[in-house]
Amino acid sequence: MKNKKISLYYIYLISILYMECLFKILASNNIFTSNWIYTLFFDSFLAFALTILTTLGKRKNNRRVLVVFLLILIIWFGAEIIFKNSFHVYFSLATTFFADQAVSFAGKIIEILFSSFFVILLLLIPILVILFGIKIIDTERKNKKQKIMYISLAIISYLFFFGFLLETKEEYHSPYNLYIEKNNNSLNKETFGVIPSVFIEISHMIFQKDEKIYEVDFEKEKEDMPVVYEKNILEIPFDEKIKEEKDETIIKMHEVIKNDLGTDKNEYTGLFKDKNLILIMAESFNSIAVDKNLTPTLYKLTHEGFIFENFYSPVILSTIGGEFQELTGLYPNLSMLSNVWREGTNYFPFGYGNIFKKENYETFAYHNHKYHFQNRDKYLNSLGLSNYIGCGNGLETKINCKNWPESDVEMMTSTVLDFVDKEKFMTYYVTVSGHMSYNFKTNAMAIKNQDKVSHLPYSEDIKAYLATQIELDKALETLIKKLEEKGKLDDTVIALVADHYPYDISLEHINEIASPKKDEKIEINRSHFILWNNNTQSKKITKVGGNMDVLPTILNLFGMPFDSRLIMGRDLLSDSQGLVIFDDSSWMSDKGTYYANKKEFIPKKEEEMDWNSYVNKMNQIVSNRINLSKLILDKNYYEKVLGE
DSSP, rough: OOOOOOEHHOOOOOOHHHHHHHHIIIIIIIIISSSSHHHHHHHHHHHHHHHHHHTSSSSHHHHHHHHHHHHHHHHHHHHHHHHHHHHHHHOOGGGGHHHHHHHHHHHHHHHHHHHHHHHHHHHHHHHHHHHHHHEEEEEEOOOOHHHHHHHHHHHEEEEEEEEHTTTTTTTTTHHEEEEEHOOOOOHHHHHHOHHHHHHHHHHHHHHHHOOOOOOOOOOHHHHHHHOOBBBOOOOOOOOHHHHHHHOOHHHHHHHHHHHHOOBBOOTTTTTTTTTTEEEEEEEEGGGGGOTTTTHHHHHHHHHSSEEEEEOOOOOSSSSHHHHHHHHHHSOOOOHIIIIIIIIIIIITTOHHHHHHHHHTEEEEEEEEEEEEEHHHHHHHHTTTOOOOETTTTTTTGSOOOSSSSOHHHHHHHHHHHHHHTSEEEEEEEETTOOOOOOOOOOHHHHHHHHGGGTSSSOOOHHHHHHHHHHHHHHHHHHHHHHHHHHHTTTTTTEEEOOOOOOOTTHHHHHHHOOOSOOOTTGGEEEOOOEEETOOOOEEEEEEEGGGHHHHHHHHTTTTOOOOOOGGGEEEEEEEEOEEOOOOOOOOOEEEEETTTTTTTEESSSSSOHHHHHHHHHHHHHHHHHHHHHHHHTTTHHHHHHHHH
């Protein structure tokens, strides 16, 4: 009696579902909350399609095709799992445009691959099973009747998938809206799994569909807000522009932005007018880096001046995502970051260099790593920071650019004399001393300051991380001393934010030192926004905020003319509601936290109000800020409304 052969369809379906399960266990940690019904029907559709493609040729070749298809799936799922566990964001097709980052940190990639051996071994199980059981798998060429049957079953699987989607059409952040209207890679991965989310991303890339912009009703807020100060807005003839515009998307943008409340000027407007500004984006800076004894300058700056008690630096595609938020006040979209932003061709009237130059400031920018990394030279130029130098275009003559990472102390010590004697200056620093990997073997800054942390009772990566932050602390100390020597300290504002938390360190190790303990979704992103002037009295700000809010807050303090409706962040010193948006459309406001993957809102305190109505409205606001940020870049919108 002949052994009954196993259908290729079952081999593909079981293999794909097995990999989806591994992904949910090892990367997304949501195996029990996932919508498996969508994953099952979509993966079934793919399994039928691959079965047809595999049986087009001769049996001998079909076996090879089977192995090739499974290898492709294994490589893809392996990349998804390793990427998420290494960078704490989900892999997206748009991230392939950041190949220069992978090449630059090739050593780290190799280290990750070696540490992921167990993951790779688990993913290889379907291939191993096939290699040892190839004879019992049906790889015969299918006749016309069988092919029609498989095609019909594939269509039926997809119809079932779509039928279940329709059941959720009216829900916000529902599977239907994620699949049809939105393109949130993080939520797609957690809701559907890897294969459906890739399909969604490809379809959005092909059809270039603009996401929905909501008409939010702000009438209640207008009634509740007393008129004390003027609005931080510009005179823009939106009605005329709407009449002249033919692009329906831009018309919608005009209408929504015109009706936005924006923010009012306030008691702090112009507080720092005509003072100098030193803005710093600190690599992997986090609240755990602040210690009265280890990092006394950071401790001083975070406990004096404006003290933002609920500030977050959300991880959205590593450094470039955090920097984009800080520099533009917009939410980072991966596809826009990978091309439009990096091209540096858009018009940014509120770019630090552009707006400060109009007030007769001289502007400077420095980075103690490769100057062209991720096209930083191009996008800083679009912001008006045209005299930017880094390693490779001038800074290598002043510091040792052969170290990895390079020294923040060397960068600030060697460059402060470039600007400190100017009448008015605006300087931007991008530091690198705090960069991973955190060890005492390959990290030059950790090795340099090892003696300062060797006695601490923490894991090696925590001690190495703290050692790198000591370098940042020393750099700030040097900077302040030089400003004081030159008589410029009282007339200079120092602002500092992180690009992201040190995601190379596990949550378990971070919580060795964190107080209070952090969770992996929201509190892991808690950080500091240093906004300090030697003569400014300390002021605690409890409002929730994030990197997007840095630009409008600084512009208001310096009395710069800007339109708060055109920036998606908000002035943290205004009376507007605080809001910070995370990578999967989860958000935190002054009233509570919304977890998008669970569609769950947790209020900070019990009070009588219509929470459903509040959450729905906030979801619309969040969606608008995300989508408008993308469209502002995609349509070069600032040129259309403020172009000269």
